[in-house]
Amino acid sequence: xxxxxxxxxxxxxxxxxxxxxxxxFVAVGFWFLLAEGVFFWLIFRFKxxxxxxxxxxxxxxxxxxxxxxxxHNIILxxxxxxxxxxxxxxxxxxxxxxxxxxxxxVRVIAQQWAWTFVHPGPDGKLDTPDDIAKVNEMHVQAxxxxxxxxESKDVIHSFSVPVFRLKQDVIPxxxxxxxxxxxxxxxxDIQCTEICGVGHALMPAKIVIQTAAEHAEWVAKNSSxxxxxxxxx
Amino acid sequence: xxxxPVTHHDAHGHGHHEESWFVHYFWSTDHKMIAxxxxxxxxxxxxxxxxxxxxxRMQIAFPGIDVPGFGVVxxxxxxxxxxxxxxxxxxxxxxxxxxxxxxxxxxxxMIGCDDMVxxxxxxxxxxIFLLSIVVLIASFFVPGGGFAGAWxxxxxxxxxxxxxxxxxxxxxxxxxxxxxFVAFLMGGINFVTTAMNSRAPGMxxxxxxxxxxxxxxxxxxxxxxxxxxxAGAVMLLFDQNLGTAFFNPDKGGDxxxxxxxxxxxxxxxxxxxxxxxxxxxxxxxxxxxxxxLFAYRTVLYTAFGTGVLSFMVWAHHQFIAGIDPRMxxxxxxxxxxxxxxxxxxxxxxxxxxxxxxxxxxTPMLWALSFIATFLVGGVTGIFxxxxxxxxxxxxxxxxxxxxxxxxxxxxxxxxxxxxxxxFPKMFGRxxxxxxxxxHFWGTIIPFNCIFIxxxxxxxxxxxxxxxxxxxxxxxxRPELRQLDQFATISLLVMxxxxxxxxxxxxxxxxWGPKAEKNPWKANTxxxxxxxxxxxxxxxxxxxxxxxxxxxxxxxxxxxxxPQNAQN
Amino acid sequence: MSARPIATTRSAAGMPTGRLAVWWVIAxxxxxxxxxxxxxxxxxxxxxxxxxxxxxxxxxxxxxxxWVLLTSSLFAVLGHKAAEEGxxxxxxxxxxxxxGGGAVFLLVKTYEWYEKIHHGHTLSSSTFFSxxxxxxxxxxxxxxxxxxxxxxxxxTARKNLELHRVELIGIYWHxxxxxxxxxxxxxxxxx
Numbered sequence: 001x002x003x004x005x006x007x008x009x010x011x012x013x014x015x016x017x018x019x020x021x022x023x024x025f026v027a028v029g030f031w032f033l034l035a036e037g038v039f040f041w042l043i044f045r046f047k048x049x050x051x052x053x054x055x056x057x058x059x060x061x062x063x064x065x066x067x068x069x070x071x072h073n074i075i076l077x078x079x080x081x082x083x084x085x086x087x088x089x090x091x092x093x094x095x096x097x098x099x100x101x102x103x104x105x106v107r108v109i110a111q112q113w114a115w116t117f118v119h120p121g122p123d124g125k126l127d128t129p130d131d132i133a134k135v136n137e138m139h140v141q142a143x144x145x146x147x148x149x150x151e152s153k154d155v156i157h158s159f160s161v162p163v164f165r166l167k168q169d170v171i172p173x174x175x176x177x178x179x180x181x182x183x184x185x186x187x188x189d190i191q192c193t194e195i196c197g198v199g200h201a202l203m204p205a206k207i208v209i210q211t212a213a214e215h216a217e218w219v220a221k222n223s224s225x226x227x228x229x230x231x232x233x
Numbered sequence: 234x235x236x237x238p239v240t241h242h243d244a245h246g247h248g249h250h251e252e253s254w255f256v257h258y259f260w261s262t263d264h265k266m267i268a269x270x271x272x273x274x275x276x277x278x279x280x281x282x283x284x285x286x287x288x289x290r291m292q293i294a295f296p297g298i299d300v301p302g303f304g305v306v307x308x309x310x311x312x313x314x315x316x317x318x319x320x321x322x323x324x325x326x327x328x329x330x331x332x333x334x335x336x337x338x339x340x341x342x343m344i345g346c347d348d349m350v351x352x353x354x355x356x357x358x359x360x361i362f363l364l365s366i367v368v369l370i371a372s373f374f375v376p377g378g379g380f381a382g383a384w385x386x387x388x389x390x391x392x393x394x395x396x397x398x399x400x401x402x403x404x405x406x407x408x409x410x411x412x413x414f415v416a417f418l419m420g421g422i423n424f425v426t427t428a429m430n431s432r433a434p435g436m437x438x439x440x441x442x443x444x445x446x447x448x449x450x451x452x453x454x455x456x457x458x459x460x461x462x463x464a465g466a467v468m469l470l471f472d473q474n475l476g477t478a479f480f481n482p483d484k485g486g487d488x489x490x491x492x493x494x495x496x497x498x499x500x501x502x503x504x505x506x507x508x509x510x511x512x513x514x515x516x517x518x519x520x521x522x523x524x525x526l527f528a529y530r531t532v533l534y535t536a537f538g539t540g541v542l543s544f545m546v547w548a549h550h551q552f553i554a555g556i557d558p559r560m561x562x563x564x565x566x567x568x569x570x571x572x573x574x575x576x577x578x579x580x581x582x583x584x585x586x587x588x589x590x591x592x593x594x595t596p597m598l599w600a601l602s603f604i605a606t607f608l609v610g611g612v613t614g615i616f617x618x619x620x621x622x623x624x625x626x627x628x629x630x631x632x633x634x635x636x637x638x639x640x641x642x643x644x645x646x647x648x649x650x651x652x653x654x655x656f657p658k659m660f661g662r663x664x665x666x667x668x669x670x671x672h673f674w675g676t677i678i679p680f681n682c683i684f685i686x687x688x689x690x691x692x693x694x695x696x697x698x699x700x701x702x703x704x705x706x707x708x709x710r711p712e713l714r715q716l717d718q719f720a721t722i723s724l725l726v727m728x729x730x731x732x733x734x735x736x737x738x739x740x741x742x743x744w745g746p747k748a749e750k751n752p753w754k755a756n757t758x759x760x761x762x763x764x765x766x767x768x769x770x771x772x773x774x775x776x777x778x779x780x781x782x783x784x785x786x787x788x789x790x791x792x793x794x795p796q797n798a799q800n
Numbered sequence: 801m802s803a804r805p806i807a808t809t810r811s812a813a814g815m816p817t818g819r820l821a822v823w824w825v826i827a828x829x830x831x832x833x834x835x836x837x838x839x840x841x842x843x844x845x846x847x848x849x850x851x852x853x854x855x856x857x858x859x860x861x862x863x864x865x866x867w868v869l870l871t872s873s874l875f876a877v878l879g880h881k882a883a884e885e886g887x888x889x890x891x892x893x894x895x896x897x898x899x900g901g902g903a904v905f906l907l908v909k910t911y912e913w914y915e916k917i918h919h920g921h922t923l924s925s926s927t928f929f930s931x932x933x934x935x936x937x938x939x940x941x942x943x944x945x946x947x948x949x950x951x952x953x954x955x956t957a958r959k960n961l962e963l964h965r966v967e968l969i970g971i972y973w974h975x976x977x978x979x980x981x982x983x984x985x986x987x988x989x990x991x
Binding site: 422 | 805808812815828831832833843847849926927930934
């Protein structure tokens with residue numbers, strides 16, 4: 001549903017989230033059209049005509065109440081379907097933290113009004129001298145599991161990657177961990193989606209998704225710079 | 234006392250002495266005057282809120298434009314405008330008009346007594362409300378500017394001046410909101426006590442008109458939910474000014490605590506404003522369909538059910554705010570469950586139309602359009618309540634369009650419905666039907682043209698509270714910008730048609746044709762008083778013999794049967 | 801307007817209007833304190849530092865104040881009894897004694913806070929003390945408000961007028977008392 005609007009799905013769970021959207025769209029769309037259809041039909045069917053008196057219906061009889069209770073039960077059924085679909089996806093994206101041996105951990109530090117992304121260097125570990133810190137630029141590798149650790153230096157921000165269908169608030173004083181696995185290469189937007197002050201609209205960042213080879217090249221190039229500048233210090 | 238004979242109000246000596254002009258309009262304890270004060274204050278605030286919407290929508294559609302009547306919108310001004318648009322529309326328009334104005338006007342008249350049980354408390358409530366507006370408007374003009382951290386006031390942005398850059402504005406904003414709560418707590422106590430204790434003799438529980446029930450349930454919901462936020466407002470004020478550390482993570486506080494306190498109130502608040510409108514719509518559709526309300530008790534139970542459930546859904550505003558992800562599952566279930574009583578309520582209204590004799594007067598058009606548009610707001614809420622879909626949709630324009638499709642029908646359509654229906658009673662004159670209908674179509678069509686594009690924008694990933702999208706390549710696409718421009722132009726059309734309403738309102742107020750006692754041939758008690766009712770309402774207080782919705786009863790000549798008619 | 805509206809004199813729910821309203825006031829106050837104390841408990845459970853801060857509170861002073869408030873509530877009950885018997889002057893005397901209890905409570909509180917601040921435990925020194933001063937301060941405001949209203953009620957009751965108000969302010973005072981009974985263990989005993 002969402003890809004039609006021009007936003008590619010570039011993570012493993014993006015399609016799942018789009019599917020929940022579609023399921024709900026169909027389910028509530030059906031009820032919506034039905035309710036509006038009946039509603040407008042009744043308005044035209046029972047417009048006041050001369051000499052025709054309205055009927056006296058209390059709606060308290062069981063046979064009359066059926067018109068309410070039956071839809072009520074069917075809605076309950078629809079609700080259960082939606083809950084199951086939504087909770088499944090929720091569990092995968094937010095509750096579960098998959099582990100893989102070659103996972104990559106990226107630290108994301110938000111502040112007013114910029115993002116800092118700390119990538120591990122060639123050793124694959126954070127907090128070593130070869131870490132690559134980039135402002136407003138996140139580099140990840142396609143088809144590889146990434147964990148992100150969100151930290152904020154000041155107010156609440158929100159880390160949102162629309163092509164991943166991913167969003168997570170960044171709370172000062174906490175480290176919030178999540179995951180994604182990109183599936184498409186390219187450069188996409190990272191947005192801050194929680195109002196964070198005057199510069200809220202000036203906090204765009206880019207996520208660069210590359211193939212394994214391209215990414216390794218980028219790491220090698222940038223980490224040598226990082227190490228050299230650390231040595232100079 | 235319930236069985237005591239009806240007493241003459243003349244013995245109590247009010248309603249006959251001369252009042253000065255000032256006392257009559259500004260110091261009155263008459264519930265009808267206080268209702269009108271709330272009504273006109275609320276409508277004046279709606280003009281401010283609407284003007285703010287106009288300013289920031291112009292900026293979104295045409296970035297950097299010199300907005301006529303305002304000037305160029307800076308990022309801080311933009312944040313200030315959206316913050317106060319939200320706060321004003323909910324706290325200073327929906328609440329005063331729907332609960333305070335209609336509650337004050339209708340409760341005593343519909344349950345057949347001469348005033349609220351505490352008239353002076355009522356007056357004080359309005360005065361505190363007015364004070365809250367003074368504080369709010371003062372906050373726009375202090376050094377640093379008005380508060381600009383969104384109406385939800387999330388700390389630390391709202392708590393620390395170095396983050397929000399509005400040192401004084403933020404404190405005044407929180408103070409204004411807290412004062413407004415105090416005013417409505419007083420009003421709520423008055424409404425609930427009056428409706429419980431002062432019903433006309435003979436009026437049993439199920440003889441109470443639906444709108445009175447709804448306002449009372451709404452008041453109870455408000456009283457039961459606002460407490461934590463009152464405490465939270467005090468804590469936030471202390472954090473801002475006294476260096477406490479409730480929400481400050483550096484000293485061991487927790488910013489998410491505020492979100493819990495806020496939304497524990499914030500979600501029931503939706504139903505606090507929804508229920509009065511649902512009640513207003515019930516009164517109007519029964520009168521103009523000449524039908525008994527379908528399953529009166531079911532409506533009542535769904536309102537109670539919604540009220541109870543509304544306390545268990547608040548964290549669906551915080552799915553991605555760093556709460557325990559397991560909690561989200563519980564709140565998804567409760568949130569989807571709340572769709573059932575609300576859907577049932579809508580079904581009952583649709584069923585009420587069956588077999589009716591429907592006349593499409595202006596109030597009826599408004600009431601019907603409430604059902605049609607609120608359904609959109611209702612079904613789109615499911616997308617957001619379902620945690621899986623909310624990961625993506627949270628804080629996008631989809632959310633914004635969703636809650637405008639609930640709040641606009643509630644606050645704006647509900648007000649127009651109620652005002653056009655009770656106008657003859659309130660002011661003793663009829664409004665112009667033709668102008669009313671033109672205004673109706675001129676509001677409802679642009680309204681849909683504003684918010685349907687915003688659903689599309691939200692689904693495409695456009696998120697809220699951004700003053701300029703040029704920095705986001707995915708959102709700066711021309712087709713999305715054009716949708717934004719279409720929405721803004723629709724807003725201009727809609728605002729333009731409100732001039733027609735104001736003209737109709739003030740013209741009818743002074744020169745409309747005189748209204749009779751019961752122009753719509755309705756059953757409820759307020760239509761048995763003079764139009765407009767004098768201080769004290771009736772020379773002799775009425776007695777009630779039946780429920781409020783006995784329309785088209787078989788075997789009777791007339792198709793209505795007033796509650797106070799002995800046979 | 802001198803006379804009350806007829807609305808005020810009706811009681812379709814079977815309870816005098818004043819008493820009904822006081823209960824609704826209390827209901828909305830409960831959620832205010834509920835929000836504050838609920839937040840406190842949540843913090844307390846998740847932060848160990850609270851226990852060490854709480855060790856600085858003086859349980860004996862708290863216990864004495866509990867006793868003072870309970871005693872003043874007893875006077876409020878006696879005042880209600882006197883009002884029921886139609887003895888306005890006696891009811892007024894009892895209310896004055898209740899106000900006296902409130903005054904003693906506030907004096908003790910002032911001393912306690914003075915000592916705390918003297919030792920460097922201020923509103924902003926830790927989250928525990930933020931709660932300590934805010935919760936007790938909000939409660940103290942209710943004590944002060946109750947005392948002021950009580951003086952007005954005593955003044956009319958002395959002239960044998962509006963005696964039903966003695967009961968209403970009594971209900972409110974008991975509520976203030978109950979709030980303290982929640983505050984005392986939370987802030988002073990649990991260490």
